[in-house]
Amino acid sequence: MTADLHTLTGAYVLHALSDAELAEFDRHLADCDACALEVRELSATTQRLGAAVAVTPPPAMRDRVMRQIETVRQEPPDVPPYRADSARPGLFGRLGSSLPRLALAACLAAAALGGGLAFWQYQQAEDAREQAQLAEAANDEMMRVLTATDVAVSSGDLPDGATGTVLVSASEDRAVFVAAGMADPPPGMVYQLWFDDGGTMRSAGLMDSSGGPSANAVLMEGPVADAAGMGITVEPDGGSPEPTSDPLAVMAFPEAAG
Amino acid sequence: MPAMPRPDGRGCAAMKEPVYIGENPSTAPDLSELLVQVAQGDHAAFGAVYDAVSGPVFGLVRSILRDPAQSEEVTQEVMVEIWRNAARYRPEKGSAMAWMMTFAHRRAVDRVRSAQASSDREQRAALLDHTPAFDEVTEQVETRLEREQVRRCLRTLTDLQRQSVTLAYYRGLTYREVAELLALPLGTVKTRLRDGLIRLRDCLGVTA
Numbered sequence: 001m002t003a004d005l006h007t008l009t010g011a012y013v014l015h016a017l018s019d020a021e022l023a024e025f026d027r028h029l030a031d032c033d034a035c036a037l038e039v040r041e042l043s044a045t046t047q048r049l050g051a052a053v054a055v056t057p058p059p060a061m062r063d064r065v066m067r068q069i070e071t072v073r074q075e076p077p078d079v080p081p082y083r084a085d086s087a088r089p090g091l092f093g094r095l096g097s098s099l100p101r102l103a104l105a106a107c108l109a110a111a112a113l114g115g116g117l118a119f120w121q122y123q124q125a126e127d128a129r130e131q132a133q134l135a136e137a138a139n140d141e142m143m144r145v146l147t148a149t150d151v152a153v154s155s156g157d158l159p160d161g162a163t164g165t166v167l168v169s170a171s172e173d174r175a176v177f178v179a180a181g182m183a184d185p186p187p188g189m190v191y192q193l194w195f196d197d198g199g200t201m202r203s204a205g206l207m208d209s210s211g212g213p214s215a216n217a218v219l220m221e222g223p224v225a226d227a228a229g230m231g232i233t234v235e236p237d238g239g240s241p242e243p244t245s246d247p248l249a250v251m252a253f254p255e256a257a258g
Numbered sequence: 259m260p261a262m263p264r265p266d267g268r269g270c271a272a273m274k275e276p277v278y279i280g281e282n283p284s285t286a287p288d289l290s291e292l293l294v295q296v297a298q299g300d301h302a303a304f305g306a307v308y309d310a311v312s313g314p315v316f317g318l319v320r321s322i323l324r325d326p327a328q329s330e331e332v333t334q335e336v337m338v339e340i341w342r343n344a345a346r347y348r349p350e351k352g353s354a355m356a357w358m359m360t361f362a363h364r365r366a367v368d369r370v371r372s373a374q375a376s377s378d379r380e381q382r383a384a385l386l387d388h389t390p391a392f393d394e395v396t397e398q399v400e401t402r403l404e405r406e407q408v409r410r411c412l413r414t415l416t417d418l419q420r421q422s423v424t425l426a427y428y429r430g431l432t433y434r435e436v437a438e439l440l441a442l443p444l445g446t447v448k449t450r451l452r453d454g455l456i457r458l459r460d461c462l463g464v465t466a
Contacts, residue, residue, distance in 0.1 A: 010452030013360070014426040015367045016433040040352045042452075045459040047314075047356040049427050050363065052408035054401045055317035057333055062308060065334055069304060069341045074297065077345040 006035055013042040079163045079181035142219040145169045145176045152254035158182060158232070159248055166230055168253050173223040175253070177230065179207065185234055192235040193220050194243060195227035196250065204230065206239050229253050289354035290347075297345035304341055311355065312337060313401065315362040322366040322430040332369055336362045367430040411461035419454030422447050 005028045011017050012025050029035050145151060148169035155165040162181040169175070177193055185191050191207040205221035220230070231247040233240075289310060295303035315336050320329040340358055347357050412420055421440060425431045431439070437447040458464075 007448050007452050010423075010450075010455045011426070011433045011448055013455065014423070014433075014451055015364050016426040016431065016436070016451065018432065018434070040356075041459050041464060042455045043352050043356045043360055044464045045455050045462060046363070046427055047353070047359040048404065048408055048462050048464060049423075049458070050318040050359045051314045051355075051401070052405045053317040053321050053428070054313035054404070055320060056313045057316040057330065061316075061330060061334055061337075062305075062312070065308060065312075065337045065341075066301065066305060068334070068338050069301070072338055072342055074299060074341065075343050075345060077297070078348075 006032070009035055009038045009042055013039055013046050079161055141172070141174060142176055142217065145172050145174045145219065148172050154251060154254035156249055156251040164232065164249055164251060166251055166253065168224055170224070173225070175204075175220045175224050175227075175230065176217060177204075177207075177220055177232075178217045179232075188237055189234050190237055190239060191248075192233050192239045192243070193218060194231045194233065194247075195220070195222065195224065196229040196231055197225070197227050201231060201243050202227070203239065203241065206235075207232075224253070227253065289358075290349050293344045293347045293354050296341060297347075304344075307340065308337055311340070311358050314355075314359060318359065318362055318428075319366045321428045322363070322370055328369065332366055333362075336365050339365070363427070363430075370430045371432075407462060408458075411458050414461050415454050415457055416450075418442070418446070419450045419457065422450040423454040423458070426451060 005025060008017060008021065008025050012022070012029075017025060029039065145167060148171055150171050151167050151169045153165060153167050155163060158164045158179065158181075160181075160183055162179060162183070164182075165178045165180070167176045167178070175195075179191075182191070193204040193207060194201040195204050196202075202222065205218065207218050229250060229252040231243070231250040233243045233245050233247050235244060289307060292303045292307050292310075296307055312333065316329065316333045319332045319336070320326070323329045323332060336358075339361065347354060351357065352360075412424070415423065418440070422433075422436050425436045425439065426433065433447045433451060434444060436442075436451075437444045440447070442450075
């Protein structure tokens with residue numbers, strides 16, 4: 001299978017794969033350094049094919065584009081994988097093989113970053129959704145939330161450049177929180193999630209940080225019910241019945257989709 | 259648009275000429291550096307990026323979409339997306355030019371595929387009649403050199419490699435569509451796309 005996937009490098013850089021194959025190859029790519037190098041080289045090659053057909057666009061286009069960017073907000077940089085320990089493999093490298101659903105969640109989270117969906121993030125989300133629909137993890141409530149037709153998404157900034165994304169499904173009455181680029185909690189501490197019931201914080205469980213600091217997708221414990229948002233705090237190991245520290249972040253839940 | 263001969267130089271497929279390449283002239287301005295400045299909101303730097311890449315982007319998009327108005331629209335979108343996403347360029351993933359061209363290709367291909375969702379086989383077969391847009395419109399020396407090098411290297415490919423690669427790249431077909439069009443097994447097209455690009459890479463002296 002690996003050898004077969006490896007031959008897809010050409011079709012991959014030519015954008016000639018179907019979405020499902022693309023998702024599969026992306027996962028393979030995360031674990032295959034030789035493939036990644038070949039993809040770089042072949043992309044550089046196709047770039048030359050493109051340069052060979054260069055045609056100067058109409059001069060008026062330059063004015064239009066320069067005018068247009070005046071009104072276009074620039075996206076912030078992608079949240080870098082938090083490097084508390086540089087020996088840790090990158091986000092997709094680690095999650096890709098062992099916990100594909102987390103990679104999927106992170107992918108959805110990436111897709112949701114920054115207000116308007118940039119084009120390729122949108123594509124990623126579409127691919128992820130398609131992949132999710134194929135997944136067999138029928139037992140997985142997290143999967144049901146991520147793939148719910150009414151899932152709504154909002155994102156917020158966490159300290160140190162990390163990003164939090166919450167996906168809420170009204171029909172499932174559950175929420176999934178995805179953190180990208182979060183540091184490990186201090187020793188002896190854990191991250192705890194909370195539903196915000198009109199100002200009262202209701203525990204939604206702990207984030208398991210054993211998987212590493214880069215990304216973490218958590219099915220929040222308990223129903224969303226009437227919660228208007230969520231918060232995240234640092235608590236002593238084992239968690240607390242109610243928050244004992246100021247939240248690192250609070251996020252309002254998104255409006256229900258559709 | 260002047261009609262151009264097919265780039266495969268029919269009849270010379272077996273010809274192998276060495277191609278000597280210095281620095282790729284189209285990357286003369288350091289696009290990586292410029293993108294860093296663009297990411298910080300520098301309009302002048304973006305203007306320089308625009309001047310360096312709008313030609314290749316427009317040419318590529320037009321090669322895939324054909325329609326001039328749509329091609330302009332997509333090119334403009336691509337340039338604005340570059341402005342928007344400059345901070346997300348990751349040098350370790352490849353050159354700035356490759357990043358932008360990859361994005362332009364993907365965008366154009368997606369436009370084709372969404373428009374094509376309802377298209378029938380007849381329409382797709384008509385794609386074969388198009389010739390890749392090796393235009394003479396541009397007067398830039400760099401582009402002429404680049405074009406000659408690419409043409410020569412395309413000639414070093416087998417017919418199947420060349421057809422597969424050009425249909426996928428310049429027409430935006432999926433490998434399944436290429437296979438159907440050329441009446442080849444899927445596996446054959448997959449490998450032709452890869453070994454064709456590898457041969458091009460070696461001929462062009464591309465390094466990652």
